[in-house]
Amino acid sequence: MTAGLDTPDRRGRTGLDRHGRDLSGNPRVRVTDVAVLSCDWYVLRRTTFDYQHSDGHWSREQRETYDRGDGATVLLYNTGRRTVLLTRQFRLPAYVNGHRDGMLIETAAGLLDGDAPEEAIRREAAEETGHTIGTPEPVFEVYMSPGSVTERLHFFAAPYDRVARAADGYGIAAEGEDITTVELPFDEALAMVRSGDIADAKTIMLLQWAALDGPYRHPDQP
Template identity: 80%
Template sequence: MTEHVTTSPAPAPAPGSRGAPARPAPGTPGIDLPDPRGRTGLDRHGRDLTGNERVRVLDVEVLACDWSVLRRTTFDYRHSDGHWSREQRETYDRGDGATILLYDPHRRTVLLTRQFRLPAYVNGHPDGMLLEAAAGLLDGDDPREAIRREAAEETGRAVHDVEHVFDAFMSPGSVTERLSFFAAPYDASAPGADTAGVAAEGEDIAVVELPFTEALGLVRTGAIADAKTIMLLQWAALDGPFAPPAVSPR
């Protein structure tokens, strides 16, 4: 939902000014004191954006910072008809991530995970146990390095030659995360695991191998309801390892 603070034309800020932000109280975690992850200056993020002349960022407030950061940004926006309005948006910054579809082109199978997802559970999923492609946050690593790490942690499989498929913003109305999508074959003859995950992080992950056609069927029935997994499975069917052979023009 869009929150309109005012719809009157907004005056242009003085040269070199971004408006008069409200000053946080001294000794605020994430601002001038380290937050639980040792970060400071979190209210500076997004203040110096200049790529869109229709947007003037006036203020960035940190509403919460623990593992992720919740910010409220106040900005002036020039609409297509020329009038300005003052807007506020809340953004949830959890960092960028990566996901991967592991597949066996010879046996025509894919390797997925099943784990408990509290947000899905509280929003109507029957048990919160989602079938997903392996994924995780970058945590400062290169996306390729991060997804190799996550594939090993979540499926017990080591992957090397990963293919970058595309990048996507998963929920651009409120979440800043950009997800890098990858795919890679896995060796079904290599030792695997039925369960995986990092116990210290509370992960309890079941490794699930499915025929590719069955996985697509679970998308149709809603049994696979995770967006990144649906996107990767559809890519695999249209352009990836399970795409139909190209038909030569007559």
């Protein structure tokens, strides 16, 4: 008996080795085996499949995929003050891969955890910034690291009211979250992208969207 396969893992899941076996959207891909390598919290799988190349020949391939579920993120903006409200928190993967202190400035974000994307991002915005937002504006949906991670991230934007000062202690303490809000002038946030002080992909994408097509788009811009 194996946890996550025929008995529940610590998140109550079974049948994790069946995910992806019934894919049929691409006739050039034939999945032959799915093995669960880890399911301590998220799920690491090794999938074996036959792939038909452009010249017609078939090859046997293996890939590992990391399944952490889909997520959502939101850019909070205040056009009257021409500001954005971001977060700062410690990210161990960035820290071990060369970031000077692992403290990343980001848009509020989190996993869907079974909720609809709009519902999830309202929840995350409240947890991480203390702000209750209305109906967020959908921006786009993106696979952030499609070579290895299955996650599809839903991007949103929403206005926020003025905040008097940055605040500490947001997030869910039981999950180890310790989040600080950071209110920045929009132009300063863009400058921080150029300098490397903002190095989070989802945040950069939403700031660029805001400048090109969003609330801070120049009125004369085609």
